[in-house]
Amino acid sequence: MTRKIRLGVVGLGRVASSHLPAIEELRDKVTLQAIVSRDPEKAARAAEGWDNAKLYTTFEEAVQDPDIDAFLLLLPHDLHAPYAIQAMQAGKHVLIEKPMALNYWEGQQMVEAAEQNGVTLMVGQSRRYxxxxxxxxxxxxxxxxxxxxxxxxxxxxxxxxxxxxxxxxxxxxxxxxxxxxxxxxxxxxxxxxxxxxxxxxxxxxxxxxxxxxxxxxxxxxxxxxxxxxxxxxxxxxxxxxxxxxxxxxxxxxxxxxxxxxxxxxxxxxxxxxxxxxxxxxxxxxxxxxxxHGSNFTWQLEEFIDSLLEQRVPLAAGHEVLGVMRVMDAIFASMLANRVIRLDEVGLERERTHD
Known part of the structure; x- marks a missing residue:
């Protein structure tokens, strides 16, 4: 591991405006190594001030970059699991925006991918910070x-x-x-x-x-x-x-x-x-x-410090996985209009909505 964590940011949507200033504030611990966006002009603007930041238009190309230690994934919820798993299978650490995934089943696949590849998975439960x-x-x-x-x-x-x-x-x-x-x-x-x-x-x-x-x-x-x-x-x-x-x-x-x-x-x-x-x-x-002035700075620092110190971060994937199980039970209760025991849910592949 390098002295600074080399971070790749995937997605430049609404929430990126909270995350990018946190990276800037923590320049002594992290460097913006790459930005992945389908919009090259938006990516170039986001990379201003980071001389060595690489710009990618596809995640498939970025995930193979050996100079990236970790990814910050800022994506629609249905992309959380597939992108996180792909990154972790490539040996990259992942900080994923909340919610962790669409359901418990997806979250479980993410936790297993982190364990199997010896990498850190942290969920951006930003309001803890x-x-x-x-x-x-x-x-x-x-x-x-x-x-x-x-x-x-x-x-x-x-x-x-x-x-x-x-x-x-x-x-x-x-x-x-x-x-x-x-x-x-x-x-x-x-x-x-x-x-x-x-x-x-x-x-x-x-x-x-x-x-x-x-x-x-x-x-x-x-x-x-x-x-x-x-x-x-x-x-x-x-x-x-x-x-x-x-x-x-x-x-x-x-x-x-x-x-x-x-x-x-x-x-x-x-x-x-x-x-x-x-x-x-x-x-x-x-x-x-x-x-810190920003909860996103505090959150990112927890992620970066956990990698540098080789420890489990707050809101690690296996910890937040329980929240996904509760959310599945809530949707199951809404659909069935009855009390749901948690041991009734948690392994379904897809959540059904009205």
Missing amino acids: FAPVMKSIEKIRNGEIGELFTIHAMLLAYIDKPAVDWWKDVKHIGGFIIPLWGSHILDYIVWAYGELPETVYAQGYSHNANWDGEDEVAISLKFAGNRMANVMMSFNAGRVPGDEEGLGGTRIWSTQDSVYVRYMTGTKGILHLKDEHELWDNGEQVICPSK
Whole structure:
């Protein structure tokens, strides 16, 4: 391994604008070795300032480049598994955007490919990397609120049109609000409890013809020992009559114009996360200095440091695989309109939607 990790970036869509500045900020640890994009002009603009960055129009060519140590894959959800597996079979480490894959079966293939080829697979659960979020997990792990027994999470936001065309098609995105935002909330819940739920009951519906997938969801997760978690999400909340842009417009990805809260209740107290920017412990705000200005910088540094230090990263593939199993159970519950045990799902090759 070289002193700096030589990184290849695949895809220059919407989310790339968050990842590329993180690479720049970590120039002492990583170099932008290559960019893969079907648009050569866009790739050239993204590579400005990196004198030795190579530009590829096909992933098949880039994956054979011996000067690339790892890939950052920023692709539609249905491409996560095939691209990640191809990269890992070529001996490359992979940081893949969330959700990990379309379903548990694909995620399992990815984890197996990482193990078989001796490489690192990390999932971009980027909303872990805020100081208040990290501190909340630390407090839970230290038992500062006693035994955690309930998590309530709510996201109320407004979005009228998908940010990119492939979000419209459930075959590419794997749903809608669940993969786009639920993957973050569910990841936090599983991370906080340190285990998977026993059962899932979920209801989800679409009220907007601009996409196929669900935009209103209610989820109840039951964990062992009468512990639970409840999740409510909406992409229809916030529009004011006569305000065509909506109260939150389509800027919900910052959550600054939305309601995004989590309450973690234990036998000795309660933690409250307001978005990812404020943590309250039994009514008192906790000051949480941030390691970086951007959560994407913190995330990329975790990936790069894990390679340089030869250790398992936070949100490694095998860890996040459990979240995919929960998501499969949620979709199964929505389809069957009943409680689903997690041991009923997890090995299916494809997820079926309404």
